[in-house]
Amino acid sequence: MAEAAALAIEDVHAGYGGVPVLNGVSISARPGTITAVLGANGAGKTTLLRTISGLVRPRQGRILVDGANLARRHPEDIARAGVAHVPEGQGVITELTVEENLRLGALCRRGGSVRSAALSDAYQRFPLLAERKRRHAGLLSGGERQILVIARALMAAPRVLLLDEPSLGLAPRMVAQVMDLVRTLRDEVGLTVLLVEQNARSALAIADCGMVLNLGTVVAADDAAVLASDVALRRHYLGF
Amino acid sequence: MTLARHVGAALVVAVILVLVSIQLSSYRDYQMAEVAAYVVAVAGLTVLIGLSGQISIGNGAFMAIGGYASALVLIHLGWPLEAVFAVGAVVAALAGAVFGVAAARLRGPYLAGATLMLAVALPTIANQFPKQFGGDQGLSVSISTPAFLGATFPPTRWLAWVTCAAALIALILLANLGRSRVGRSWRAVRDDEVAAALAGLNVARLQILAFVVSAACAGLGGALLAVVTGIVAPGAYTLTLSIALLTAAVLGGLGTLPGALWGSLVLVLVPTYLTNVGASHGLSSAASSSVPIAAYGVILIIVMLAFPAGIQGGLRRFFGPATATPLTALFRRTPVSEHQEEGPS
Amino acid sequence: MQEFLEFTLGGIAVGMIYAAIALSLVLIWRGTRVLNYSQGGMAMFTTYVAWVVIRDTGSYWAGFAVALAAGLVLGALLEVTVVRPTMGKGPLNSVIVTIGLLILLEGVAGIIYGGQYRSFPPSFSIKGLKVGSVALGISASDLFTAAAVLAAALALFLVFEYTSVGLRLRATAFAPGVTRLLGVRIGRVLTLGWALAGLFGALAGVLVTPSTFLYPNSMDSIFVLGFTAAVIGGLDSPVGGVIGGVLLGVVLSYAGGYLGSNLVLVYGLAALALVLMIRPSGLFSSTASRRV
Ligand SMILES: Nc1ncnc2c1ncn2[C@@H]1O[C@H](COP(=O)(O)OP(=O)(O)O)[C@@H](O)[C@H]1O
Ligand SMILES: [Mg+2]
Numbered sequence: 001m002a003e004a005a006a007l008a009i010e011d012v013h014a015g016y017g018g019v020p021v022l023n024g025v026s027i028s029a030r031p032g033t034i035t036a037v038l039g040a041n042g043a044g045k046t047t048l049l050r051t052i053s054g055l056v057r058p059r060q061g062r063i064l065v066d067g068a069n070l071a072r073r074h075p076e077d078i079a080r081a082g083v084a085h086v087p088e089g090q091g092v093i094t095e096l097t098v099e100e101n102l103r104l105g106a107l108c109r110r111g112g113s114v115r116s117a118a119l120s121d122a123y124q125r126f127p128l129l130a131e132r133k134r135r136h137a138g139l140l141s142g143g144e145r146q147i148l149v150i151a152r153a154l155m156a157a158p159r160v161l162l163l164d165e166p167s168l169g170l171a172p173r174m175v176a177q178v179m180d181l182v183r184t185l186r187d188e189v190g191l192t193v194l195l196v197e198q199n200a201r202s203a204l205a206i207a208d209c210g211m212v213l214n215l216g217t218v219v220a221a222d223d224a225a226v227l228a229s230d231v232a233l234r235r236h237y238l239g240f
Numbered sequence: 241m242t243l244a245r246h247v248g249a250a251l252v253v254a255v256i257l258v259l260v261s262i263q264l265s266s267y268r269d270y271q272m273a274e275v276a277a278y279v280v281a282v283a284g285l286t287v288l289i290g291l292s293g294q295i296s297i298g299n300g301a302f303m304a305i306g307g308y309a310s311a312l313v314l315i316h317l318g319w320p321l322e323a324v325f326a327v328g329a330v331v332a333a334l335a336g337a338v339f340g341v342a343a344a345r346l347r348g349p350y351l352a353g354a355t356l357m358l359a360v361a362l363p364t365i366a367n368q369f370p371k372q373f374g375g376d377q378g379l380s381v382s383i384s385t386p387a388f389l390g391a392t393f394p395p396t397r398w399l400a401w402v403t404c405a406a407a408l409i410a411l412i413l414l415a416n417l418g419r420s421r422v423g424r425s426w427r428a429v430r431d432d433e434v435a436a437a438l439a440g441l442n443v444a445r446l447q448i449l450a451f452v453v454s455a456a457c458a459g460l461g462g463a464l465l466a467v468v469t470g471i472v473a474p475g476a477y478t479l480t481l482s483i484a485l486l487t488a489a490v491l492g493g494l495g496t497l498p499g500a501l502w503g504s505l506v507l508v509l510v511p512t513y514l515t516n517v518g519a520s521h522g523l524s525s526a527a528s529s530s531v532p533i534a535a536y537g538v539i540l541i542i543v544m545l546a547f548p549a550g551i552q553g554g555l556r557r558f559f560g561p562a563t564a565t566p567l568t569a570l571f572r573r574t575p576v577s578e579h580q581e582e583g584p585s
Numbered sequence: 586m587q588e589f590l591e592f593t594l595g596g597i598a599v600g601m602i603y604a605a606i607a608l609s610l611v612l613i614w615r616g617t618r619v620l621n622y623s624q625g626g627m628a629m630f631t632t633y634v635a636w637v638v639i640r641d642t643g644s645y646w647a648g649f650a651v652a653l654a655a656g657l658v659l660g661a662l663l664e665v666t667v668v669r670p671t672m673g674k675g676p677l678n679s680v681i682v683t684i685g686l687l688i689l690l691e692g693v694a695g696i697i698y699g700g701q702y703r704s705f706p707p708s709f710s711i712k713g714l715k716v717g718s719v720a721l722g723i724s725a726s727d728l729f730t731a732a733a734v735l736a737a738a739l740a741l742f743l744v745f746e747y748t749s750v751g752l753r754l755r756a757t758a759f760a761p762g763v764t765r766l767l768g769v770r771i772g773r774v775l776t777l778g779w780a781l782a783g784l785f786g787a788l789a790g791v792l793v794t795p796s797t798f799l800y801p802n803s804m805d806s807i808f809v810l811g812f813t814a815a816v817i818g819g820l821d822s823p824v825g826g827v828i829g830g831v832l833l834g835v836v837l838s839y840a841g842g843y844l845g846s847n848l849v850l851v852y853g854l855a856a857l858a859l860v861l862m863i864r865p866s867g868l869f870s871s872t873a874s875r876r877v
Contacts, residue, residue, distance in 0.1 A: 053766060079768035087766065095759045096752075104756050107749055108768025156768060295680055297622070342858050349620035350816065350861060352680050356622065357809040357857055361850035368847040479805055483688045490681060523696065530695025530801065537689025544681050545670050 004067065006031040006192035007052075007083075007160050012061030012071070014051040021047045023216040024061070027194075029160075029209070034186050034193040036203040036224060038238055039213035045196040046088050048213065049162045052194070053085035054078040065160055080108050084158035088165050088196075091149045094138030098129055101137050101148055105155030118155045126151050143174035150181065154189070161185065164196045175199065179206050200238040204228040212237045246415050250408045261400045269396040270468070271508050276403035277464035278504035280410045282488040283497055284457020287414055290495020291423060292450035293430030298355030299458040300482030301362040306332040306459025307466040307477070308366070311379045314467075321383060325406050325463045332459020333452050340451030345444070359482040363474035378473025381466050403464045410460055415497055417453065426450055458485075480533060487536040490543050493550030502551040510535065591722025592842040593835060598727035600834020601734040605789035606811020607818060607826035608738060609782040614820050615758035616778040619668065619679040623686035625808025627663070627783055628790030630690050631655040632799055633698050635791050636705055645706055652787045660783020664776045691801040700800060707795035708733075730792045737788055738827055741781070745823070754778060806850055810837070813857040819867025828869055 005028040015021040021044045029035045037045050050056040052063055054075035063071040070078050079085070093101055102122055106115040123130035126147055132140065137148060146166050153161060163182065167175040183206045185191045197203035204210055204224045211221040212233065220233055227233060234240055261269055285299050306328035313319050313327045339358065346354060366373040373379065385398040417423055428436040429446050437443050466472045488507045492499025511532035518528025543550060549557075606624060613621045621627075635652035639645055667686060671678045709725035745751035756764040757774040765771045789811065790804060797803050814833045818825025833856060840852040860868060 055762070055766070075765045076768055076770045079766055085766050087763065091763050091766075093756055093760045093763060096756065100752055100756075103749070104752055104764065104769070105767050107753060152767070289677065293677075295677055297680075297684055342862060346861060349614075349680065349820075352622070352684075353620065353809070353812045353816065354854075354857060354861065357813065357850075357854050360805050360809045361854040364848060364850050368845070479802065480688065480691075483684060486681065486684060487688075518696070524699055526700035527696045530692045530700065532692070533695060533801075534689055534692025537685045537687070537692055540685025541667055541682050541689065544678055544685065545667075548674075548678070 004031075005029055005064070006033075006066060007194065008062075008064040009048075009052065010062040010064070012048075012051060012058045012063065014047060014056050014058040014061075016047075016056070020059075021216050022051060022058075025213070025216070025218055027211060027218070027221070029192050029194065031159075031192050032186055032190040033208040034182060034195055034206055036200070036207035036210040036227075037194055037196045037213065038200045038203065038210060038227075040237065040239075041198070043213040044216040045213055046164055047216075049085060049087075049164050049194065049196060052078075052162060053083055055085075076108075079156065079158075082157075082159035083162065084153035084156055084160070085162040086149045086153050086164060086166065089168070092137040092140070092145045092152075094136065096137055097133065098135055098137055098140070098148060099133040101152050102129070102133075102155055105152035108156055115155075118157065122151045122155060125154075143170050143177065146170065146174070146178055147181070150178075150185075154185070159192060161191045161193045162196075163193060165198060166195075167197065167199050167202065175202060179203075182206060200234075201228075201240045242419055243412075243416050246412045250412050254405065254408055257404050258401065261397050261404075264397075264400075266394045266396045269394060269400040273396065273399040273403040273468045274465070274508045275501075275504045276400070276407040277461050277468055278485075278488065278507050279461075279501050280407050280464060281458045281461030282485055282492070282504050282507070283411060283414050283500035284454040284461070285485050286489040286492065286494055286496065286500045286503075287418065287457075288450050288454035289489060290493075291418060291426040291430065292447060293426075294447055294450060295352045296355040296451075296454060296482075297352050297479075297486060298357070298359035298362075298482050299454060299485050300477050300479070301355075301358045302332040302336060302455040302458035303462030303465065303481065303485075304362055304472070304474075304477035305335050305455075306462030307472040308373060308379070308462075309459070310463035311381045311466050311472045312372075314381055314383070315379060321402060321467070324467075325460055328463025328466075329456045329460040332462065333456035335459075336452045336455020337448065339455070340448035356479070356482075359477075359479045363477050366474040374473070376474060378471050378476070380471050382470055383467050399468055403468060406460065406464055410457060411497055411500075414453075414457070418497070422446070422449065480536075483540075484536055487539050491539050491550055493552030493554075494548075496550070496552040498555075499550050499552035587719065588842065591720060592838045593722075595722040595727070596835035596838025597831055598723050598731050598834070599793075599838065600814075600831035601731045602789050602793045602807065602830070603811045603814040603833050604738070604827040604830025605734045605785050605792070606808060607815035607830045608741065608823055609785035609789070610812060610815040611818070611820060611823050611826045612778050612782040612785065614815075616754070616761075616775050617668075617672065617679075619671075619683065620812075620820075621779075621782065622680065622683040622808075623663070623690060624782065624786045624811070625804035626687040626690035626694075627656065627659050628786035628808075629799075629801065629804040630694055631659060631783070631787035632705065632790035632794050632803075633694055635787075636698075636703060636799055639706060645708065649708070649791055652791045653784055656783035656785070656787025656790075657780045658783070660779040660781070660786075661776050663783075664779035668779070669772070669775075694801040698801075702798040702800050705791075705794040705799045708792070711795065726795065733788060733792065734827075737785065738823070741785075741823065750777070809850070810853050813853050813860075816857060817860050817868050819869050822867070822869055825867060825869030829867070 007029040009025060009027040012022055012025045013020065025048060037048065039045055047056060051058050054073055058071050061071060062069045065081055065083055070081055102119055106118045109115055129148060129151055140148060166178050179202050182193055182195060186193055195203055195207060204227060207224040210224045210227040212219050214237060220227060261272060281299060281303055285296060289295050309331035310324045310328035314324050367375055385393050385395050425441050425446050428441060429443050433443055484507055488503025489500065491506055492503030514531040514535055515528045518531035547554065609624050610621060613619055631652045634655045635648035638651045639648035663686060667682060671682050707726040708729045711724045711726045713724055714721045745755060753769050753774045757771045761771050793807050794803060810833060814830035815826050817833060818829030836856060837849050837852055841849045
């Protein structure tokens with residue numbers, strides 16, 4: 001491997017209570033790439049992201065971000081180490097305003113000027129949010145909420161972005177917009193993205209690499225184009 | 241069948257208790273009677289918390305109701321003792337039913353708070369009606385030793401017999417209830433209310449029933465304690481009493497009847513001991529009487545944090561079959577513990 | 586009419602104390618879903634601290650300030666040492682542990698200070714104020730009580746709404762899981778919540794004790810009424826807690842005034858039962874803040 005991985009997961013085992021969900025998962029993601037994480041419902045995709053961000057404590061294995069092992073650290077510390085996790089479903093705090101949601105994203109950074117610069121950056125990139133900044137986040141549409149949580153994740157200036165089914169429940173036009181946004185973030189900000197998707201086709205369309213989980217193990221990992229052209233794999237696991 | 245077994249065991253225990261009480265000094269007999277009174281109240285509470293999963297911090301109030309009701313019946317009507325005790329239990333059960341109907345709609349903190357309020361508010365009623373309830377002084381209650389025992393028979397031994405008999409009967413009934421369909425339904429409600437409701441159980445009615453049972457036990461315990469101490473007065477039914485009952489139930493092991501006995505023994509024996517320790521370390525009498533109160537707090541905190549199965553759970557671990565204590569469900573860490581992402585549910 | 590005015594104003598003054606207790610309960614409930622039954626015990630304890638300081642320095646305000654500081658410290662201390670380990674265990678755990686804290690604090694206060702009733706000085710004169718010849722039923726001390734609680738509640742509101750600490754507190758209350766994913770150390774936030782609750786409890790303690798005397802159980806009845814106020818307000822809503830406190834104060838003042846004051850706690854119990862029967866989630870709970 002020519003370049004050091006921005007995010008490397010080595011033989012991670014994790015689960016809930018005594019029940020194992022991930023059985024030795026390994027991934028390596030180069031800086032500035034999108035890795036699509038695919039697989040059926042219940043395959044363990046969400047659990048994988050939760051394990052990376054510390055919400056689930058791995059029983060075994062290493063989670064390296066820029067070479068530092070973050071396995072078994074607290075979620076707060078992992079977030080501060082540059083991993084932003086946009087959880088499945090609605091991660092917006094509906095009781096807070098749009099601006100408060102955004103400010104919250106930068107609270108782990110030091111310095112008022114850094115924080116306010118992050119806020120004006122966010123408004124510049126997402127004028128839609130600037131227009132609605134005083135509004136309660138609960139009043140936003142599903143697509144707007146997805147934009148908001150991604151924008152909030154960016155407020156912390158992360159190195160790695162974990163996205164859990166960002167297209168879930170969105171209209172097709174919104175899905176395209178969100179995918180476009182993810183691509184832009186890779187190209188312009190240089191983020192390393194782990195993109196969990198049910199919608200394998202659109203995820204592979206923007207991803208550099210992909211991996212397929214089944215019952216907590218990796219059954220395939222390759223360039224996105226290779227996965228997308230593997231008819232057997234598509235029929236078996238990806239459903240398109 | 242279980243009933244027969246329980247009755248048989250109780251008869252053996254009764255014989256043993258009689259033999260023991262004959263050996264004991266009159267002061268020890270008195271303490272035995274106290275334990276018998278407390279064990280009924282604590283057993284009712286431990287069933288409520290441990291089996292039905294509801295909590296009461298106010299069962300001292302039901303003891304007060306049982307105590308006053310039986311005292312009034314004894315003083316004004318002169319009924320026989322069995323009837324007096326029954327009145328204490330029934331009146332408290334009625335109060336428990338009224339409260340339980342309200343409480344069945346309440347969950348955890350609301351319920352606990354409401355019972356706490358009951359414990360604090362109820363004793364004030366005695367002062368409002370000094371004619372009926374004797375105000376701060378309370379009412380004095382005395383029972384006489386039956387003639388056939390002879391004039392020299394120690395009154396405290398008679399008290400011990402009467403209270404132990406009542407306690408044994410109450411415990412047999414509770415033990416059978418716990419093993420009956422009702423008991424199993426309580427556990428189902430405790431473990432998962434939604435699942436229990438989906439399985440066709442009437443959750444609200446079961447919870448009210450648990451409350452009624454626990455109040456009846458507290459009422460009987462209050463009636464027994466009234467004849468033991470010879471007085472019912474508001475000062476005897478403070479919040480501290482309610483919390484002492486909770487302490488005994490928690491320390492003994494929630495949901496277990498033997499645990500109620502261990503807890504009650506501690507409740508009767510340890511405060512005297514600790515008060516003496518305090519006094520011998522130069523504390524004033526007011527200060528040394530606070531030592532047991534502080535000890536209740538320490539017990540509640542430490543047991544809940546470190547030994548949630550209590551004494552009975554510990555005994556089982558050492559001596560008993562390797563079965564899970566019935567209570568593990570209440571104290572098991574939720575599957576993913578603090579690493580689980582939780583919203584304010 | 587004269588009586589009515591007295592009862593109303595007097596009720597508002599007492600209600601502000603219930604409001605302070607209610608606020609302290611709401612602060613903790615929102616963040617941790619723990620109802621802190623030891624709040625009254627904590628307030629009693631910090632009031633003893635104030636009593637000692639006043640006795641030794643002769644300065645009421647020194648005692649006042651020390652009590653508030655002690656409330657902050659005690660709240661934080663208890664959260665870290667006793668409450669934190671109960672989190673994530675069954676729901677009964679935290680109930681029993683905070684009850685344990687209550688009785689522990691009462692026992693320790695009894696050991697240190699004895700059980701006798703101590704009088705505790707008021708902030709200002711307790712002589713009834715008059716406008717012309719009309720007695721208002723409240724004193725300068727009552728006015729200070731109301732003003733102090735209102736000022737504290739207002740300060741809390743400003744901190745909540747306009748500071749980053751407040752944003753942390755609110756976010757943690759609404760969505761602790763999401764908030765910690767954003768790098769906010771929610772453990773510290775929860776400790777801060779307990780500290781602030783300790784402060785409000787301490788405030789209630791020094792303000793109410795002149796009218797109740799000071800003894801180890803002195804805050805029991807105030808606590809249950811504060812709890813009632815918090816339930817009326819919906820437990821989740823600070824504003825609801827303040828309104829609930831004032832409402833309860835006024836209602837109990839009428840009930841006590843017209844029906845006799847011995848049974849105030851019983852009326853409080855009736856009020857609690859009534860509210861729980863009609864609206865178990867409180868009269869002022871906004872649906873937005875309750876995602877059950
Ligand atoms: N909080 C939880 N507690 C226990 N088991 C869980 C929990 N969350 C998910 N699981 C189980 O873990 C497995 C993987 O789930 P998940 O990671 O959500 O899959 P995916 O995101 O791929 O659909 C499933 O079998 C699911 O039932
Ligand atoms: Mg998922």
